[in-house]
Amino acid sequence: MEYRRAGGEIEISGVADFDIGRTFECGQCFRWNADGSGAYVGVALGRAARVRSEGASVYITGGTADFESAWRQYFDLDTDYEAIRRSLCVDEFMESAARFGAGIRILRQDKWEALCSFIISQRNNIPRIKKIVETLCREFGDPIEFEGRVCWDFPPPERLAALTEGELAPLRSGYRAPYIIAAARAVASGEVDLEMLAGEDCADAPRALKALPGVGDKVANCVALFGLHKLDVFPIDTWMKKVIDSRYGGKLDPAVFGGYAGIAQQYMFFHARSATPRRRSESPKNGPQPRRA
DNA sequence: GTCCAGGGTCCCA
DNA sequence: TGGGACCCTGGA
Numbered sequence: 388m389e390y391r392r393a394g395g396e397i398e399i400s401g402v403a404d405f406d407i408g409r410t411f412e413c414g415q416c417f418r419w420n421a422d423g424s425g426a427y428v429g430v431a432l433g434r435a436a437r438v439r440s441e442g443a444s445v446y447i448t449g450g451t452a453d454f455e456s457a458w459r460q461y462f463d464l465d466t467d468y469e470a471i472r473r474s475l476c477v478d479e480f481m482e483s484a485a486r487f488g489a490g491i492r493i494l495r496q497d498k499w500e501a502l503c504s505f506i507i508s509q510r511n512n513i514p515r516i517k518k519i520v521e522t523l524c525r526e527f528g529d530p531i532e533f534e535g536r537v538c539w540d541f542p543p544p545e546r547l548a549a550l551t552e553g554e555l556a557p558l559r560s561g562y563r564a565p566y567i568i569a570a571a572r573a574v575a576s577g578e579v580d581l582e583m584l585a586g587e588d589c590a591d592a593p594r595a596l597k598a599l600p601g602v603g604d605k606v607a608n609c610v611a612l613f614g615l616h617k618l619d620v621f622p623i624d625t626w627m628k629k630v631i632d633s634r635y636g637g638k639l640d641p642a643v644f645g646g647y648a649g650i651a652q653q654y655m656f657f658h659a660r661s662a663t664p665r666r667r668s669e670s671p672k673n674g675p676q677p678r679r680a
Numbered sequence: 681g682t683c684c685a686g687g688g689t690c691c692c693a
Numbered sequence: 694t695g696g697g698a699c700c701c702t703g704g705a
């Protein structure tokens with residue numbers, strides 16, 4: 388990996404498997420949006436930035452200090468995803484999924500933001516998740532000036548811990564509001580220590596996260612993978628259930644992927660979502676049916 | 681206007 | 694272990 392200043396941007400080159408579109412669109416993050424020109428604008432780690440790719444290089448707004456203190460870690464640029472991807476091609480389907488998802492990197496997102504965002508994600512669709520998260524930031528986050536407009540940082544847990552459910556009403560987050568507040572209070576008070584859970588010697592972070600109301604297996608695993616960077620964790624949602632049912636007869640032991648089951652999951656998830664039309668009218672007739680009265 | 685589905689979780693038999 | 698309820702939105 389090499390980087391250099393290029394005007395108001397940092398040019399990053401020599402990184403295999405770095406596709407910004409796939410990385411931002413694979414469902415791991417909710418605050419990066421395509422601007423229509425092929426670039427993505429978003430807020431992360433208290434900074435706003437524009438990210439674009441051109442040729443074999445990726446360009447990020449800002450200087451070397453921002454790059455070294457934030458983006459280098461955020462995009463996990465010192466990890467060899469190409470080698471990991473090759474190691475995950477354990478069968479024909481994974482070869483196909485890994486080829487399809489080549490370039491996806493697991494972002495090192497803010498831990499609290501990941502926890503809060505995935506609580507919001509439950510029984511929800513991605514456009515609405517993004518809308519709720521954006522409203523949360525706009526209502527309670529700090530402003531960040533960027534390219535002549537105002538973006539909003541993700542609000543810290545201490546700020547949300549002081550709120551009531553009524554004050555979260557503008558989010559229209561429904562039954563998730565009390566979960567957001569409970570998580571904020573647990574993190575702000577230190578009852579849940581996300582830094583500690585992210586540590587190497589914490590063997591079972593999802594179990595600790597599941598102590599929070601509104602955090603079950605799926606949310607806990609997503610937070611462990613995308614917030615705590617536990618690359619061996621394998622979240623299973625409705626899309627993954629479909630893949631496991633259709634490709635592996637309903638049984639798949641994530642252990643076959645070694646310590647990188649989480650990255651395998653992202654290839655499979657991205658492949659499944661991209662291969663399946665998302666509109667209801669176009670959705671497969673034999674998909675999982677809701678359990679309703 | 682009505683119905684249904686959306687990256688779940690919780691509670692209760 | 695399985696079924697139903699939960700909050701809200703947008704498409705059909």
